Amino acid sequence: xxxxxxxxxxxxxxxxxxxxxxxxxxxxxxxxxxxxxxxxxxxxxxxxxxxxxxxxxxxxxxxxxxxxxxxxxxxxxxxxxxxxxxxxxxxxxxxxxxxxxxxxxxxxxxxxxxxxxxxxxxxxxxxxxxxxxxxxxxxxxxxxxxxxxxxxxxxxxxxxxxxxxxxxxxxxxxxxxxxxxxxxxxxxxxxxxxxxxxxxxxxxxxxxxxxxxxxxxxxxxxxxxxxxxxxxxxxxxxxxxxxxxxxxxxxxxxxxxxxxxxxxxxxxxxxxxx
Numbered sequence: 001x002x003x004x005x006x007x008x009x010x011x012x013x014x015x016x017x018x019x020x021x022x023x024x025x026x027x028x029x030x031x032x033x034x035x036x037x038x039x040x041x042x043x044x045x046x047x048x049x050x051x052x053x054x055x056x057x058x059x060x061x062x063x064x065x066x067x068x069x070x071x072x073x074x075x076x077x078x079x080x081x082x083x084x085x086x087x088x089x090x091x092x093x094x095x096x097x098x099x100x101x102x103x104x105x106x107x108x109x110x111x112x113x114x115x116x117x118x119x120x121x122x123x124x125x126x127x128x129x130x131x132x133x134x135x136x137x138x139x140x141x142x143x144x145x146x147x148x149x150x151x152x153x154x155x156x157x158x159x160x161x162x163x164x165x166x167x168x169x170x171x172x173x174x175x176x177x178x179x180x181x182x183x184x185x186x187x188x189x190x191x192x193x194x195x196x197x198x199x200x201x202x203x204x205x206x207x208x209x210x211x212x213x214x215x216x217x218x219x220x221x222x223x224x225x226x227x228x229x230x231x232x233x234x235x236x237x238x239x240x241x242x243x244x245x246x247x248x249x250x251x252x253x254x255x256x257x258x259x260x261x262x263x264x265x266x267x268x269x270x271x272x273x274x
Contacts, residue, residue, distance in 0.1 A: 022086040039068035039252040045195035066255035071127030088116040094177035221272035
């Protein structure tokens with residue numbers, strides 16, 4: 001078992017009571033339950049607080065503290081869980097393409113996982129916010145793969161892989177990656193950048209998301225959006241700090257931290273959208 005990992009507490013956190021054998025079915029269930037239980041959120045970096053990636057800190061925050069986190073936190077925790085169960089796992093890094101103009105080259109700022117199940121390779125990711133895949137994706141090009149939410153596919157481009165999502169009208173690129181393994185020091189550098197740089201979206205606005213089967217909930221500052229596959233988004237604007245807190249606690253299932261500056265920061269985003 002990975003050092004300091006409380007596997008029982010993690011299983012309880014995501015409401016998992018199934019087998020602990022490293023099968024594809026176990027992996028599918030863990031990914032679906034993890035994404036439904038542990039929301040993507042950036043409260044710490046938004047408030048200017050340090051984000052730690054060691055297992056003790058991640059368990060304290062995401063498991064025992066009933067908080068969420070972003071890709072480096074979410075996927076580091078899941079990688080530790082999967083390794084403890086006997087899966088072959090290595091971390092990868094991706095360049096985000098979502099909402100980027102064609103041809104734009106950005107830094108490798110996203111963490112995802114390469115997981116082998118009975119010598120078959122899969123991509124696993126529980127930390128891409130509003131478009132997080134909710135099922136493992138077999139590393140095979142040009143096949144549509146179903147999930148509890150939207151269909152995904154992987155394509156090849158000049159030796160790299162591109163993850164794409166079908167939004168009901170077209171395939172949209174999410175990120176680009178290769179299969180070179182990355183290690184904790186690599187992620188520490190990227191994590192420091194995205195959590196502290198003034199230009200990072202995690203410093204400039206509040207973000208939270210949580211998928212369940214057939215629905216994705218997304219919060220951008222005070223704009224709450226429900227995405228149902230094949231339907232127009234349903235948008236709501238939260239008008240008070242109380243409404244913001246209620247959404248974070250009941251929709252995103254977060255135990256809000258006892259930070260003095262939290263309510264002030266929530267009040268500060270109320271005028272973000274008309």
